[in-house]
Amino acid sequence: MTEQAATSRLGTVSEATVVVAGGGPAGMMLGLMLARAGIDVVVLEKHSDFLRDFRGDTIHPSTLELIEELQLTEKFAKIPYNPVRTTPAGSLEELNIKYPYVAMAPQWDFLDMLADEGRCYPHFHLLMDTEVTDTIREQRRIAGVRYRDRHGQERELRAALTVAADGRHSTLRAASGLPAREYGVPVDVLWFRLSKSESDPQQGIALARVSPGRWIVGIDRRTYWQVAYFVRKGGYAAVQAAGIEAFRQSIRDTAPELVEQAGELKSFDNVSVLDVRVNRAPRWHLPGLLLIGDAAHAMSPLGGVGINLAIQDAVATANILYPALLRAQRTGTPVPEKLLHDVQRRRELPTRVIQSLQRAAQQRLIDPVLRGAEFKVPPLVGVLRRIPQLRRRALRTFALGIRQEHVRTPRVETATEPVLGGQGAPRRNPA
Template sequence: MTNMERTTCLVVGGGPAGMVLGLLMARAGIEVTVLEKHKDFLRDFRGDTVHTSTQNLIDELGLGPRFAQVPHRRIETMRMQFDEGAITVADMRRLPGAHPYIALVPQWDFLDVLADAAAEEPTFTLRRNAEVIDVVRDGDRVVGVRYRDRVAGTEHEIRATLTVACDGRGSAVRAAAGLAPRSFGVPMDVWWFRLSRRDGDPVGGVGRISTGQMCVMIDRGDYWQCAYLIRKGSDGELRAAGIEELRRRFAALLPWMADRMAELESFDQVSLLDVQLNRLRRWDLDGLLLIGDAAHAMSPVGGVGINLAVADAVAAARILAPALRSGGIVPRSLLHRVQRRRLLPTAIIQGVQRAAHKGLFGQIMRDEPTQLPHTATAAGMADAVIPDAPLESLPLPLRLLQRFPVLQGLPARLVSIGPLPEHAPEWARRPATPART
């Protein structure tokens, strides 16, 4: 038997976009329920980059002191290491404001900050272990969803004036609603795994590019979250070669990690991230809005997906909250205003990512990995002592960034602030307060 519930705004997905939207709607006095599929926020696939625009939003919401209490690292410059040496591609220190850096924060901690703040609002409900299995329709209008309690195994129906899908690139709501995004080709997938971090390792993040291979490592304090790029669709073939081949490749790319590669005992420790880049032509149906990766899956290039999704949520709350407060059906024309507001920045970022896929990343994935010698130690790989790459070895755009460092502020602004940053509505702002103890 299906149990029936009711709310005003139903948010599917407890990621950054869903939790920000839930918090903002609750601060508008709107009854809002967030459905989160899992029992908690602990997942390695969660991205960790909280960019300048999102940190500014956190301050506007009065959550700056709480966010500051979460252990985090800072990226002030973005450097990439090639075989010939290293280059700086973006300098966040040239950005204006209180946060001229990218914060590396475990996303589960960030989500806990948002969830705790939202829980202080009387109209907010977070329902965990709630897996959406279908949408509920009244004629052509979406009026809610059916979900399964993953603990009890019971099915529930929750109806809402407005349903917002924030459930990511594999959106169950999008599939149930019969929507299919337009996909743009990508040349790579990503293997995702952990390796221990030691004193003397670089701080913040590491990017390494060589012929035929690339990796990015995220500093999580006591361990590295490692992303190793592989050719699109090659997961099965490469796994068949055995874990030793991955150990060999990674140790050759980053010799200072060689003595800890034995920590990778099997491919059970290696997860596949299916990289997608796509966009819905229309982000809404009657009664339904899709935002974030559910509307436009982003490539990991630049790590901007979280911040773009959060901006979608802020725009959606600002545009839709007044209508939800007044009661009645939210017209589809109003839902479409969210897409009109957010389409240009989305298209710009995806355009940059598509260019990167066709250029740098496409070339990396087309080439066969070279055999690299093990020539460096951990102490010899700190950012401060990696020699700069010779200018003549670089493509023209990268040469210009090195010759005129002021230009490094442009990619920093594109990545960390974005083309159209969103700000909290006045009704959602609060004085800065510490977390409750």
């Protein structure tokens, strides 16, 4: 890190080897892996904490293996989570893998863990409440970002590589002019919280209730249910027009476990709408810029695989780019765009396959139910249950993904005490 950039510990950063926009799973994992490999990295997160109801909680076996490879298993064990071992096709315990379950862990706790570990490396800098607003272009290259700090001041941060990990509504993707192809999705999701009693089951995804016209999933967040209520695309207006009591009654009719809690919804002010999108950028890179995670390919919430796919993107990025980033840090050599293309080539096939499966599930399972049809178990599920070899292959794809990534970067630096990078990352903002 240059002397100029070293002022980041006072809250100002002007230069780094890598700048990552977005402190979600992809951005935080990439920042940690690069910092532990000795690469100066700044992660910019526009919110002041990691608390978001829309964040998914599914940590698949592929990510649990990465956590072990990063020597974070003991820290992760301190996060309260529920192991989910069964799927509609069968049990993950059929697989010969170390972690035969999906850990339902609050994503904000997972991100806090990555941030805490990152602070142990002097090359890691995390600026919270810092919003990326634009790219810096120099001689046909992206040379960094413009951002607004927590005090509202406009600043610039120059970097050899800019990584857009800022989600499905990526500011950097829009600013760079890289388009994304939208794939029609027939559903939206209404999100709301309902209280949870001590007598309720502790099963991770403990509620999955379907009736003609309705599809409800409840995520067990220990002290409350985070409920996902699926509606047809653009259908929220009709739900609102019917009134809050009709909405409460539809919850009671579909999920008897929530009969009493449904009354907690006093108005639609308690309900948020997730505009479900599935899209993919045909090109993930420009000279000096790389898109990963939802910025490159927005995933449906079905299966909860989006988090893990984004993390796999981050690991592949670190594995492929860290030698070139070290050279850039030492000599100022630009990162070859061919290597950025190598990341896309490595991760695009898994993305295409998973998105195709999600779109098929949405169109053939969820959309007919929301149109009023009775739910029918797909014939493929019956085939998988009857044929062990096919079932285990499907379970392995769900658990470990396609082209599973492993940590290949070295661990070259640690600090005995956490290092406060930038403004630091408050674990929780009480406000």
